[in-house]
Amino acid sequence: MSQSNKKNLNSEDVNLPGLLSIATVAALTTVLLWGGSSMVTKLGTQSMDGFSLGILRVIAAGPCALIIIGILGLRIPWHNGSRVHFCLISIMAMLGTIIFTLGVQYTTAGHAVVASSATAIFTGLIEAGFRRQWPSSRWWTGITVGFFGAIILIAESLGLGISQATWYGDLLCMLGAFCGSFGFYLGGRMSIIYGAKTVSLWSVVFACILLIPALIVSVSYEEISKISLLSWGVIFYLAAGASVIASMTWLYALSRGGIGRMAVWQFALPIVGVSLAWAVLKEPITMPLLASIAVILIGIALVQAEKPDLNVLDRTKKG
Template sequence: MLRLPRLVLLALLTVYIVWGSTYFAIHVALASFPPFLLMGTRFLVAGTLLFGWLKWRGVKNPTLMQWRDAGVIGVLLMGGGMGLTAVAQQYVSSGLTAVFIACSPMILSLCVGMFGDWPNKREWTGILSGFVGAVLLASSGDFSAQPIGIVALLGAVCCWDIGSVLSQRKLSVAPGAMGFASEMLMGGVFLTIVALLKGESFSAPMTVPALLAWAYLVMAGSLLAFTAYMYLLSAVPPALASSYAYVNPLIAVTLGVFLGGEKIGAREVVAMCIILGSVLLLTMSRARASSSLELKEAV
């Protein structure tokens, strides 16, 4: 991975580590926040902070067309992807959630392939082995679920992947961070409207852990990791950008061991090795592709 450009490596590590811990943060925050209000306020605040900072630096506003495209992407990524994930976590065990999220790189690669950019053999090997590792890691936990949770998870994965593809292949948002800010703002508005239509309210007592978890989701999960993910979509192959889906369960288990006093067995160790091997394949494929491109340009 050290052969990757420094900014790409930093973005990958950010998405791996931060998003690997956000599922626990969502679980903590749901004790005081209803799901759509949790996600809506999270992205509204994050988008407002980023937008305000950019305006203070003199960045111009997006055009009407760019706001429209940001609305489509924001509804798919934040509204469908994150909103439905929060709903699903009320009905689906963490093990089954990890398996569904691990399907994301395969679905994303298939969506991108429809535009003529199919993964190579090395990337397909990394995608499939990463999925196997994620299933093996999650299989030691509970796979209980209610049908509504399964539907919500499937919808979340499809919305996230379709939004990811459209953001780079079809739709045009404002360049740089202003595009990220507009997407979070539009997604946050959509989620808040859905919450109000559903009659959600802050009926549960607001606890300090829930409030801290919400703040972590705003600052780290949205401002930091989401921006890093959108950068990766524009800089590396989709298979590598979406490899967080394999690494996140690994990060979650590691955090549980060091912070929660949990224990891991041989199955978890084997699963982690498979996941790390899949990420290695994906990064090696990216490095080889970059080397080939540099050689062609030199010729």
């Protein structure tokens, strides 16, 4: 690694892009892919258990990532000072994926996508903790407003008493979101040095390798042979789209747009998820639902209007 690229992971001196930027487009692409993943995952858990589906989607993502790595010629980010970060990124992303997939099995797709919007809160708080700098009142206002919109979505639209949803399923989804947030925070920092594509793709490959023994032990050949064509389609969507492509675009957004500001776009996940629930699962769109969407968008706008002197990243290498 050249001297010019040996930057401290805590470097903070850069201006952030505005509301309409490539980083914002990357964040929105991620939201679209992840927003559909809860519904697609729910379809997958109808024919196989969530734990097996979680393992298979992580392992299937490995070859997808390797293909892109080979095309782009990306080297593994395995150097002194970065190995611990890289291992943590891979492990937390792996755990987050499996735990979230397991949670979807025990709750509804709508509840899962709303619970996953907590990623915005977790990522921002993790950033504040590592930087030891309390976010501004405007940032907190945006986070609070967005979270309140998510609460409206759960309580008034989907309903807390719905029989298909459970508190432990929602809790598992939120725990998965926390693990993913931790991995994405560290990934965003490493992306400053190695680039978002390198970090995200190699972490997917590493997670795949780690889970191969678990696949051999927990999933038999007979079970794999009985997987339906629809389930394989679910696995491919989750592996290639939600894991590989979405991870690349999300880490790019974090490294280019600022972790605290880009993370709030996770609040748009309920909009995509509930829209798909309406289109595919025929869930009604109510006035409280529309109100929650409006509140979430207000929260996003508040955080996007944040001054660039608090949530900044050093942009020294192309993603």
